[in-house]
Amino acid sequence: MDSGNFPVTVKRSEVVAALLPVQEHWLPMSNLDLLLPPLDFGIFFCYKKISLSPENMVAVLKKALAQALVSFYPLAGEIVQNRHGEPEILCNNRGVEFRHAYADVEPKDIDLYRPDVSVHGKLVPVKKHGVLSVQVTELKCGGLFIGCTFDHRATDAHSANMFLLAWAEIAQAKPITRLPSFRRSLFNPRRPPQSHKSLDKLYAPRLSMPSSPPPDDHDHLISRIYCIKSKEIECLQSDASYNGTIRSKIESFSAFLWKSIAATCDDRSKVVKLGVVVDGRTRLSNKAMSLESYFGNVLSVPYVEASVGEIQTTPLKDVVDMVHECVAMASTAEHFLALIDWVEMRRPNPAVVKVYCKDENDEAAVVISSGQRFPVQELDFGWGKPDFGSYHFPWGGETGYVMPMPSASGNGDWIVYMHLKKRHLDLIETRAPHLFRPFSCDHL
Template sequence: MGSSGTFSVNVKKRDIITAELPVQNHWLPMSNLDLLLPSLDFGVFFCYKNSLPLDESLNIVKKSLAEALATFYPLSGEIVRNKLGEPELHCNNRGVDFIHAYADMELKNIDLYHPDESVEGKLVPVKTQGVLAVQVTELSCGGLVIGCTSDHRVADAHSINAFLTAWAELAQSKPISNLPSFRRSMLNPRRPPITNTFYNTLYLPLSSLPPPRLSTPTDPLISRIYYMEAKDITHLQTTSSFNGNPKRSKLVSFTAFLWKIMAECEDGLNTCKMGVVVDGREKLENISFDKLSLSNSMQNYFGNVLSIPYGEANSSELKERSLGLVAEMVHDFVRPAMTEEHFLGLIDWVELNRPETAMVKVYAKMDENDGEAIVVSSGQRFPVDGIDFGWGKPHFGSYHFPWGGQTGYVMPMPSTRKNGDWIVYMHLLEKHLDLVETKGRNVFKPLTPAYLNL
């Protein structure tokens, strides 16, 4: 790929897209689970090999975005602070920043394996205001890239997936298949909230963090995109379930494999932390208010419904253990979060600590001897195949989440090949990426245009 991945993007026009229908000016509180998220943006982008005539494509995208914002109106608002200093959504139809850009580059020459150079700030916009920013980049080959950046405090990946799907449906003049629910009472704390010190092991108030060590240099994290073939994913699952071990999910087996790789760069004295993002919607389905109304189902709830349990282990122990035993460790620290009570208790824990801001403990380095950490988030429900605006399905799509800090982030997603392969976005320390490309080179393969048939 080399220099073929180097290109510049020129902005041709900037607009603000507001909801097509009037939106009543009102305030929408954050749920207790939203309050666990820091001020953090994440991106997503889709690559289309060919499109309709450019003006027609742009008109479709902009018109359907305005229609989608009428239903997903919080994305057209902005975040402000209330008198307690907590963030709230001002649903004022401020609008979405919309950028039309051009890159003198063919899709087949974009180096997607190195997204820091090809995607960051080029194909995925930098959001400066509001909740959502959208960019449409036309390419010299006639292709298009549609990139979005959204505020994580407003929506998790599940919610953004629902928005993207609805946006594409409206572009094809179809009705929205799953209407969102913004009913915050679905995540209200219990009265009185129930105290459970277990959550102190997973989350901590920001006030308990040690002061930053200004003299300590921080190594930047680097993004890469790989693909995994279905046979290698299945092999990991089979290996982790070998010799009498219970059959583990593909995600648990994948996480265990990554954890063992990560341990290889430690000296045996350090610990390695591995977290897994758990979506609580299915766990909380019993609290839906109206069983006859799909829009009041937790599956349609728009916001954040996440918890991040994690495990910590000595690196030498991880290296010595079989993949099956490490998969058992992953299963054991994830299992407590797979219940309704876990999420109800987490909502209560936030309530008991408000207005103190809290964060996920796996992100925190409490002292200089703390080991490195990675968080794995499953993107298996990423609807890449459904984001068709009327000129065909994407040839590629991925999340883009260089979230800063020193905690690594990994998201496996389905491949557009629809053959069981995975696309894997990684944002890791360089020493961990080096191990991925040596110890894991038979599993993690650099994404190439040849793989995507571009």
């Protein structure tokens, strides 16, 4: 059997609402939420053979989900437009799409290296309504696959992780470690707004959603998942550090990937853009206020660009300095306060990060987000931790997306989801096979 060509049968489809009634109300988006276009992102995790019956496991998941939605009630709502044409969350407890499915396949036969054919729309649902969609798929061997699709306008990865962890804790009758906060006033603009002109280089008015180019065999974006060994990550970090300056693993990896993409291009005048997602929670938190429990988007995406020739000839340690400076620019409270003000001065006109807008001379543009806080080892619903977990984010347009996250093994390895042009992925694999190892069941 083709590892992507296995049948998935939906046994039951229903809607799971919050266990307790919710007073219908509108939850406005913060200015940082408004920077997100209508995009969905997926998270999935796999459990190998479990002693419990599938029906019992699904019952546990549904019951715990209904309880979790009491605290995470916006996930049971829907996103609608207000009179200004801006999105808001209508908290009406319409519920979460919940599907119980069966896949006639063993875990070892699922080609997780190619999630476009094995996961997308099969094991991770395509969300049709609401803010969240869930699919629980029992496998031929008695294993279980849980796939969730979130509306990115309502939640970032930090918030999704917080919900997943609470869902698992409730399933085990444990108290929720972190109750969510939806206090939008934390992101009110200053009076008067104090925007920085530097933000005009990072963000632009959003006229429409970038559309994906028509697929062909050489230039369309595809998704692949790799396993990178911990020793290789440490070697990469060592190569990128110098004179007592220790760069982070994600900065070192980002610089290496930036150089790797540039190395695949022969036209040295072309430009490669690299964006890095920065979470503003720690930047905006202080002794009087912590944003660790805040549910919503607290993100900025600064980016750096250079010609193919410049990237190719610049040593890795200098390229990682460029990445570090890019991240540092957005790693201050003032950057996020100014970004909130920048959005306010342009409302209700939507905006988008510029790295998502392709120029004629661009060879490639890619955004890297660190999923190192993905709590894959803590997602125990009562039958043990997952054997595998990953994001799945084929977000459309022509900008790539990369998300490294910890392996469920807990040994320091990374699972790296990459959504890039096929030719770039093929050449990167060829040039660095020691680093980018296609994920297989052998890694479970």
